[in-house]
Amino acid sequence: MESWYLLHCKARETERAEWHLANQGFSTFCPRTKITKRLRGKRKTVIEPLFPNYLFIQLDIGQENYTALRSTRGVNGFVRFGGYPSVVPDNVVESLRERSVTETSDGAVGESPSLYKAGTVVEIVQGPFAGLKAVYEMPDGEERCFVLLDMLGKQQRINIEEVEISA
Structure with missing residues (x-):
């Protein structure tokens, strides 16, 4: 039976790991959130991973050869407890999917209006x-x-x- 697990990725390589895992046929999920940052003196709204350097993956450990995941570019390994990959409950992943922001083709970077409007x-x-x-x-x-x-x-x-x- 397929379950969700959590992978730890190398610094700033979550998207690379996600892409390589998709090419290997694995189902992955990286929850993202929209935040407002100051970049080069301007407010920008960007979409970033909710959990930097972590990626959820769905697989059946009993059936699939998951040892190849360790050598996938961008992946450090599974988050483990007691030496075994830790299972993430389905309802947690579904809750994150409902709240996650999807990325647009332009990278979802744009100028963000000020927190306050003139005259407030x-x-x-x-x-x-x-x-x-x-x-x-x-x-x-x-x-x-x-x-x-x-x-x-x-x-x-x-x-x-x-x-x-x-x-």
Whole structure:
């Protein structure tokens, strides 16, 4: 009976291992998630493995010759407990499949909008202005943004780190 197992892959070679295993006829699954990163000063949405360097594989250990998996490019070996490959319950894999993001042909890399839209009222939660309300204006570089703060009867434009504000 086929079961799911977990393979440990070499660093940054999960896709290579997945491709080589598919060529050998094995059914594999690598759960992916969409995250927002800062790349070269811009926010980008990218799809990355949920568990870097790990890959689920479905096979029947009693019937199939799984020793060839150790010499597959990109694969280090099985995750083992007590010297035997550990079985991953089917419901765990199915739950991950439901939540996994599928990769698009362009690599799913694109500019991501800012966490806040211009004109959004935010609260400053850290720093010398903590507790004050401000209006989000625009992002500024990798980790900073401009907000408009009412001070002395007019709006002042201040540049603060984005982690210092919340909606």
